Amino acid sequence: MDATKKAPRVKKESKNKIKVEFEGQMSTWERIKLKVFSMYFLQTVVVHICRLILLIGLSYIVIYPFISKIATSIMCREDFVDATVMLISKNPTLDTYRAVIVDNRFFEAMINTAILSLSTAVVQTFVCCLIGYGFAKFRFRGNGLLFLFVILTMVVPHSTLHLAMFMKFRYFDIFGIFKLLGGGVFESINILPFTDVSFINTYVPFLILSATGLAFKNGLYIFMLRQFFRGVPDSLEESAYIDGAGTLRTFLTIILPISVPMLVTVFMFAFSWQWTDSYYVKVFFTTKGPYTFNEVIASPPRSIDTQYAGGTMYATAARNAAGILILIPLIILFSFLQNFLVQGIERSGLTAE
Amino acid sequence: MNAEAKKEKKVKVSSAPKKKRKIVSLDKKKARVGYLFVLPFIIGLLIVYLPMIYQSINYSFHELDPVQGGGYKLVPVGFANYEEALLSDSEYVETLFSGIRQIVFDIPAIVIFSLFMAILLNQDMAGRAVFRAIFFIPVIISTGIMTTIDNQNMLQTSAGTSIDTGTGTSSVAQIVNVMDIQMLFSNMAVGSELVEYVVQLVNDIFNIVNRSGVQMLIFLAGLQSISPAIYESCSIDGATGWETFWKITFPMISPMILVNAIYTIIDALTRVDNPVMSYIESVYSRSGGNVLSSAMAWVYFIIVMVLIAIVSAVISAYVFYQRRDA
Numbered sequence A: 001m002d003a004t005k006k007a008p009r010v011k012k013e014s015k016n017k018i019k020v021e022f023e024g025q026m027s028t029w030e031r032i033k034l035k036v037f038s039m040y041f042l043q044t045v046v047v048h049i050c051r052l053i054l055l056i057g058l059s060y061i062v063i064y065p066f067i068s069k070i071a072t073s074i075m076c077r078e079d080f081v082d083a084t085v086m087l088i089s090k091n092p093t094l095d096t097y098r099a100v101i102v103d104n105r106f107f108e109a110m111i112n113t114a115i116l117s118l119s120t121a122v123v124q125t126f127v128c129c130l131i132g133y134g135f136a137k138f139r140f141r142g143n144g145l146l147f148l149f150v151i152l153t154m155v156v157p158h159s160t161l162h163l164a165m166f167m168k169f170r171y172f173d174i175f176g177i178f179k180l181l182g183g184g185v186f187e188s189i190n191i192l193p194f195t196d197v198s199f200i201n202t203y204v205p206f207l208i209l210s211a212t213g214l215a216f217k218n219g220l221y222i223f224m225l226r227q228f229f230r231g232v233p234d235s236l237e238e239s240a241y242i243d244g245a246g247t248l249r250t251f252l253t254i255i256l257p258i259s260v261p262m263l264v265t266v267f268m269f270a271f272s273w274q275w276t277d278s279y280y281v282k283v284f285f286t287t288k289g290p291y292t293f294n295e296v297i298a299s300p301p302r303s304i305d306t307q308y309a310g311g312t313m314y315a316t317a318a319r320n321a322a323g324i325l326i327l328i329p330l331i332i333l334f335s336f337l338q339n340f341l342v343q344g345i346e347r348s349g350l351t352a353e
Numbered sequence B: 001m002n003a004e005a006k007k008e009k010k011v012k013v014s015s016a017p018k019k020k021r022k023i024v025s026l027d028k029k030k031a032r033v034g035y036l037f038v039l040p041f042i043i044g045l046l047i048v049y050l051p052m053i054y055q056s057i058n059y060s061f062h063e064l065d066p067v068q069g070g071g072y073k074l075v076p077v078g079f080a081n082y083e084e085a086l087l088s089d090s091e092y093v094e095t096l097f098s099g100i101r102q103i104v105f106d107i108p109a110i111v112i113f114s115l116f117m118a119i120l121l122n123q124d125m126a127g128r129a130v131f132r133a134i135f136f137i138p139v140i141i142s143t144g145i146m147t148t149i150d151n152q153n154m155l156q157t158s159a160g161t162s163i164d165t166g167t168g169t170s171s172v173a174q175i176v177n178v179m180d181i182q183m184l185f186s187n188m189a190v191g192s193e194l195v196e197y198v199v200q201l202v203n204d205i206f207n208i209v210n211r212s213g214v215q216m217l218i219f220l221a222g223l224q225s226i227s228p229a230i231y232e233s234c235s236i237d238g239a240t241g242w243e244t245f246w247k248i249t250f251p252m253i254s255p256m257i258l259v260n261a262i263y264t265i266i267d268a269l270t271r272v273d274n275p276v277m278s279y280i281e282s283v284y285s286r287s288g289g290n291v292l293s294s295a296m297a298w299v300y301f302i303i304v305m306v307l308i309a310i311v312s313a314v315i316s317a318y319v320f321y322q323r324r325d326a
Helices: A028-036 A039-073 A095-103 A106-137 A143-155 A158-170 A177-181 A204-211 A218-230 A234-242 A247-258 A260-275 A279-284 A311-346 B002-013 B026-060 B080-088 B090-122 B128-141 B144-157 B178-185 B192-203 B205-211 B213-224 B228-236 B241-270 B275-286 B292-316
Strands: A009-014 A017-021 B062-066 B072-076
Touching: A039 A311, A039 B090, A039 B128, A039 B205, A095 A106, A095 A311, A106 A143, A106 A204, A106 A218, A106 A247, A106 A260, A106 A311, A106 B026, A143 A218, A143 B026, A143 B241, A158 A204, A158 A279, A158 B026, A158 B275, A158 B292, A204 A279, A204 B026, A218 A260, A234 A247, A247 A260, A247 B026, A260 A311, A260 B128, A311 B128, A311 B144, B026 B062, B026 B292, B062 B080, B080 B090, B080 B292, B090 B128, B090 B192, B090 B205, B090 B213, B090 B241, B090 B275, B090 B292, B128 B205, B128 B213, B192 B205, B205 B241, B213 B241, B228 B241, B241 B292, B275 B292
Parallel strands: none
Antiparallel strands: A009 A017, B062 B072
């Protein structure tokens, strides 16, 4: 390039004022050339495109099952024996949805599950917050040991405790006190009219587990909240103490409001995991219990006829319809809380230590 | 105030009247309140959790004997359940070994994939929020009932139909053919086991993407905690992206690798579609409240604990901890 030739000319206008003249100012074309036809630009573009393709491809893997679920769920009966139909139905219908809603009593299950998930999620969020705060901010004796137990509850799969859990809540008793007072040990003492309480087929086991921070993945929530509260500066609480607030009041009026994104994150986890849960429901509810989302809802509805060549696929379509119906409320909730969620996760401080 | 405290101490030493109120330091007061905060957990631990653990271990050493008029009686049988599980139930042993092998093979795959995705999603680009949301979806919804639905679908689609559910290995198998890849690599000096492993991973991509959600978030949070100043000084010194990754990102993220490896094992252990757990469940439901399942679950749990111990010992030897107070 002839850089020397196009060097800007400096003219002295007055004593302390100069004027710089750019003789041949770069034309637009030249600017574009310099910007676009460089190795650096090429590299950036290639990297961007490759990354985008990769991300779109991987997103496709995540999203495709849902597309497939939606597509098959609106297919009509004949589509499953038609070899030309891959994903797009020839006569879209909502038969499977109607069948799931009517035959499998979808709305009854949804209301029951909503009550259960909402109550347990609220309780879990509050209790885990309390416990996490306790572990993070107070140096009491046995802090480390107790936290080890929290890790233990996270590590031991609840399926290991299947039988023990059922027995615990079928014959609920606190250290044998009920048995003692109910006359199970000594025949003469009979203060309580029962020797044990059965909580099977009620929501009580869920609430007890939630209120004590032992429900599904509560260890993870406690861990997350503990890490978060560790990042909250002590001076905040100290200034509250100086102003005369007690520990509990500080917690309720200072700590809780600043941890809203974290709480929403935990609430979201707790709610959606209880919403799609099929394990605890199986342990605590027999066929006489409240009707919630379980295998029954995903079984082929009575009114759809699967006795033909495409029968298994038709049953699959009905199952997919049930799955979509279960997911819709979650997706609505997720889209409302999404902003909080990303914030909460970024601030979760899972990285401290 | 200080003098008063000293006085108090002196008084205490000379065993003075107990009427005077003891002065409690703020730290001690706070410690007491701390118990109040974790009280729910302590209660749960003592009343529900530890008895449950004890009972479950206890069951595994007993035989349930049905009593007339409902209820069961526990008959101690020593290690008979364990013997039965390990020595006479060949299906259990087989499932156990394949399950453990699966976990061992999944750890590197999931950790590497989630690290890769976290680095990708940590970069500035258009639509980053959308991609993050997409990769986060499986964390929330691929549990419980949805997994059940997917599993049932998989069972039925394997019977052979034209419609692809996109879950499991059946769908991607059409894209990557194991035989083709193996033929391609057969003449190169790459072990056939490695080729098979990689092909298996590619075919299992749905599961890997689905299961690396939480790990991805942990890595993302970890990446964001690395100071940008370090990267800046690196680029001033002329380090390439590759060098920066191995010299800066990798050591700084190594504690997260340990966390994620352990989380992956725990997650695999507690998943609903875990083959060993499903087998144990089927044993449990085979004859309502079979104690054999307790023994099986504890054997599996102990093996996985040993696995966690080994993995954390191996990885923590290489973990780099940054000194934060310097």
